[in-house]
Amino acid sequence: MKRILILGITFALAGCLDEEKKTADAPIRGLKTHLVADTQRATVRRFPSVLEPTSLNVLSFDTSGKLLEVDLQVGQRVDAGEVLARLDPEAFKIQIANSEAGVRAAQAAYASALETLARQQELFKSGTITKVALDNAKTGVVTDKAQLEQAEASLGAAKDDLAKAVLVVPFDSILNAVEVQSFQTVSTGTPIVSLYAPDAFEVSFSVNFDMISQLVVGTPASVRLADRPDLVLRGVVSELGSRADAVSSFPVVVTLDEADPILKAGMAVEVAIELPLPKEQGFSIPLTAIIMEGDIADRAGPGAAQVFAYEPDTSTVKRRKIQIAGVRENALLVIDGLEAGDRIASAGVSFLRDGQEVKLIEAAD
The missing domain is CATH 2.40.50.100 (RNA polymerase II/Efflux pump adaptor protein, barrel-sandwich hybrid domain)
Known part of the structure; x- marks a missing residue:
């Protein structure tokens, strides 16, 4: 019995020694880090939209x-x-010809009425006709003159219609x-x-209440074409909706201050608006530094996350909670949890564990 107990203890000690040997022989993982030093005072929010003409x-x-x-x-x-x-134009030309004939007929009738009136006036002076006959001659002159004016107006309208039969461009x-x-x-x-107009465009999109409360008419913006990412145009917030068009969704309109010959209505664009951070400053860290656990889908908005911070005294990494304010140029803006001079793991984060010993192999400063 003693021999069996001694053998059991011996095997147990041997197993422990093997585990210690394996641990001692395990390679120390190299660690790529990012030096926390970049200070940001603003965050950029981006919104997809479609280019629209300012007026149609x-x-x-x-x-x-x-x-x-x-x-x-x-x-x-x-x-x-x-x-x-x-x-x-044929129908209009026919109408003009008819109107011209009407004018000529009215002119002849008017001339005849004038001659009749002249004769009636002479006959009235000699007492040959009554005053009623003279008055009828005067009435005929007035009537024929009105018909002539009407015929001339019809001719003018026909000519105007012919001129209106051509549709021209009012501006480029x-x-x-x-x-x-x-x-x-x-x-x-x-x-x-x-x-x-080829030089007057705007974009519209919707934002939440927190965003709309930070915007004012005149806030600068930039508009980038989806098909030409290298082309960025200046814009300005021109309209702010005071009433939500959906639940917690407020309309915003950005008018472009400059144009480009390639711009056309319907082009997909991205609008970028820079806003101040909730605190005085924020630190820029790479997206790859975040520990991919929990719900961090909304990286563009404020939220909590975790990173592995490098401890130089022990050459280990420790989990650290941080507060994210937003995203700028594909980097996260951290407003709490980090200090200038800290180093955080920037690659291979999913292979690290809290307290793990590491070897600093590269510093991405």
């Missing part, structure tokens, strides 16, 4: 008629004074939509095209 103008004819061929394309650039569409524009087809009959006011 719909053009139509001021008269009715049949369209000629329409050769227009959406997105086409047109210059001020350029002809967009025409109505068939981009066609947003073409609402008609060739040879279609249109009425007065029927939309023909819609267009917008």
Whole structure:
């Protein structure tokens, strides 16, 4: 029995020695760190949106008629004074010809009435006719003169209609939509095209209450094109909705202060607005430093997180709670939990554990 007990103790001691040997032989993990030194005083919030024209103008004819061929394309650039569409002028020319004939007939009737009045006046002086006959001659002159004026007005309206049969561009524009087809009959006011100025754009999006309370009209913004990330344009907050268009969602409009020839309505953009941090300053750390545990999906907003801080006295890493204020240029802004000069693990965080001994192999300062 004693021999069995001694053997058991011997095996147990041997196992402990083996574990200690394995631990002693285990390699110390190298640690890549980030030096906490970058001070930030603001955070940038980003919002996806779509480029829209500041104003959209719909053009139509001021008269009715049949369209000629329409050769227009959406997105086409047109210059001020350029002809967009025409109505068939034949019907207008016929109306002008008829009106001119009416004017000539009215002129003849008016001239005849004047001659009749002159004769009646002579006859009245000689006592040949009564005053009633003279008055009737005067009435005929007035009536024929009114008919002449009416005929002349009709001729002027017919000529105006012919002039209105041509639709021209009021200013340098981009066609947003073409609402008609060739040879279609249109009425007065029927939309023909819609267009917008190529140098006046805006973007709109919605924000929560905390965001809307920090914005004022005139707040600077920048707008980056999704298809051309290298192109960033200046903008400014031009409108703020005081009433939510959805639950805790307030509309914001940013107007661009500059333009570019490639801009077109409907392009996807990202709006960036810089806001002050909740505290005086924040430290910038890489996204890879965060311990991926818990709900940290909303990295753009305030929230708590954890990192591994390097302890130089013991060459170990310790978990440390931090407070995140937002994101700027793909880096997290920390407003609590870190001090300038701290080093935190910036790579391989998922392989670390609290109190683990590490070897500082690189300092990403």
